[in-house]
Amino acid sequence: MAHDQGEQAGNDVMDAIISLAKRRGFIFQGSEIYGGLAGTWDYGPLGVALKNNVKSLWWKRFVENRDDMFGVDAAILMNQNVWKASGHVGGFSDPLVECKKCHHRFRADQLTDQQKCPDCGGSLGDVKQFNMMFQTHVGAVQDDSSVSYLRPETAQGMFVNFKNILDSQHPKLPFGLAQIGKAFRNEIAPRDFLFRAREFEQMEIEYFVKPAEWRKIFEHFVSEVQAFIKDVGLDSGKVHELEVPDGDRAHYSKRTIDFEFDWPFGRKELYGLAYRTDFDLTQHASSSKADLSYYDEETKERFIPHVIEPSFGLDRTILAILCDAYREDDLGGEKRAYLKLVPAVAPYKVAVFPLLRNKPQLVAKAEEIFRSIRKAIPAIIFDDNGNIGKRYRRQDEIGTPFCLTVDFETVEKGSGVTLRDRDSGRQERVKETELIDHLLKLSGVRTVS
Ligand code: ATP
Numbered sequence: 001m002a003h004d005q006g007e008q009a010g011n012d013v014m015d016a017i018i019s020l021a022k023r024r025g026f027i028f029q030g031s032e033i034y035g036g037l038a039g040t041w042d043y044g045p046l047g048v049a050l051k052n053n054v055k056s057l058w059w060k061r062f063v064e065n066r067d068d069m070f071g072v073d074a075a076i077l078m079n080q081n082v083w084k085a086s087g088h089v090g091g092f093s094d095p096l097v098e099c100k101k102c103h104h105r106f107r108a109d110q111l112t113d114q115q116k117c118p119d120c121g122g123s124l125g126d127v128k129q130f131n132m133m134f135q136t137h138v139g140a141v142q143d144d145s146s147v148s149y150l151r152p153e154t155a156q157g158m159f160v161n162f163k164n165i166l167d168s169q170h171p172k173l174p175f176g177l178a179q180i181g182k183a184f185r186n187e188i189a190p191r192d193f194l195f196r197a198r199e200f201e202q203m204e205i206e207y208f209v210k211p212a213e214w215r216k217i218f219e220h221f222v223s224e225v226q227a228f229i230k231d232v233g234l235d236s237g238k239v240h241e242l243e244v245p246d247g248d249r250a251h252y253s254k255r256t257i258d259f260e261f262d263w264p265f266g267r268k269e270l271y272g273l274a275y276r277t278d279f280d281l282t283q284h285a286s287s288s289k290a291d292l293s294y295y296d297e298e299t300k301e302r303f304i305p306h307v308i309e310p311s312f313g314l315d316r317t318i319l320a321i322l323c324d325a326y327r328e329d330d331l332g333g334e335k336r337a338y339l340k341l342v343p344a345v346a347p348y349k350v351a352v353f354p355l356l357r358n359k360p361q362l363v364a365k366a367e368e369i370f371r372s373i374r375k376a377i378p379a380i381i382f383d384d385n386g387n388i389g390k391r392y393r394r395q396d397e398i399g400t401p402f403c404l405t406v407d408f409e410t411v412e413k414g415s416g417v418t419l420r421d422r423d424s425g426r427q428e429r430v431k432e433t434e435l436i437d438h439l440l441k442l443s444g445v446r447t448v449s
């Protein structure tokens with residue numbers, strides 16, 4: 001009973017989040033006017049802003065703030081031999097079962113009853129392995145030699161460029177490659193909004209190390225993943241580290257930690273951190289015949305580096321942020337829904353209003369203040385639609401941390417503006433001359449100047 005109630009509450013929260021995301025222009029169902037395409041999602045203006053903020057926090061922490069990390073942006077289509085060598089052609093599959101009666105298909109490992117169809121109660125057929133890569137052909141001829149795949153992970157784009165980075169940048173171990181980009185998996189059962197999609201984005205690092213150093217560097221990345229979770233404002237109390245036991249790990253991994261999140265639909269993977277040994281480079285070296293070894297000037301040794309891989313789902317990050325930030329409360333006797341986003345990820349940091357839209361002197365002053373702040377804080381919005389209460393609700397719903405109102409006192413007495421805090425609804429009066437510094441301090445965001 002308690003379990004069902006929890007499940008119902010989780011479903012209600014997910015419905016509220018999906019509806020807010022659509023209503024306010026964060027995320028829409030892919031190809032919606034044609035009835036949708038399962039497992040695809042389109043980001044609208046607010047979603048793009050949120051996503052770009054997350055990407056730039058990630059890039060800043062893992063690339064810009066370090067001297068040992070190199071950015072890569074590899075092609076999505078790759079030579080089919082990449083996926084043979086990596087093991088994806090042979091083994092990137094999930095167990096599939098089909099109902100003999102209604103012919104619905106399911107992931108066998110996600111069913112509680114392996115015998116009975118959850119949709120119609122019919123009996124289920126044998127479990128088959130279903131390869132999740134989307135296959136296509138490159139060029140005008142469609143034969144075995146033109147087969148290619150939409151990449152199911154960004155990782156391989158970094159392994160195949162390992163030698164290019166060595167030859168062009170001459171880095172010393174340890175060093176890493178970082179990439180943000182799309183990945184595609186023909187999931188048997190896409191579900192839970194952005195959580196399990198067929199097209200999604202990953203932010204991945206392949207960090208190359210001397211074999212003896214892997215333990216220390218693995219621990220370093222455990223704390224860097226934790227730090228990034230804080231950067232995007234997620235409640236670390238909802239994140240749990242699962243040491244993946246022998247037998248459950250991917251065949252190439254000697255150690256894996258899954259960072260699991262308490263989603264409204266249960267505790268499931270958010271990110272992964274894996275020690276992949278020298279598996280990938282060794283495979284690609286033997287398959288491509290390229291020399292993917294590293295020469296250590298100090299020890300005069302040549303060897304294949306080992307790899308630590310922190311792997312972040314970008315869309316799962318967005319979903320975790322929305323789930324964690326979504327709140328409903330009573331403010332001033334009125335019910336409201338709002339997103340308690342940290343300023344660093346909020347699509348807009350500040351909204352500027354004239355108290356009344358039909359008073360030209362208020363509108364002109366508000367526009368002047370809007371323009372002056374925008375130079376320092378570009379993520380700002382001007383709103384003079386509807387009454388002030390409605391504008392607050394709108395900004396609360398999209399997670400804007402601060403609303404700034406120009407009223408008669410601003411214009412007539414030069415006594416500053418009111419600044420309202422999203423979470424508490426509290427207002428303070430701030431002098432015009434101190435406004436930008438004050439906002440920068442409150443929001444903790446970088447200036448562009
Ligand atoms: P899961 O067990 O949930 O299928 P996975 O272990 O297959 O995930 P990885 O192959 O380790 O996932 O992929 C790295 C990251 O990419 C995951 O931690 C997750 O954040 C993200 N990811 C993987 N599959 C999907 C998907 N179908 N939709 C959205 N994000 C995904």
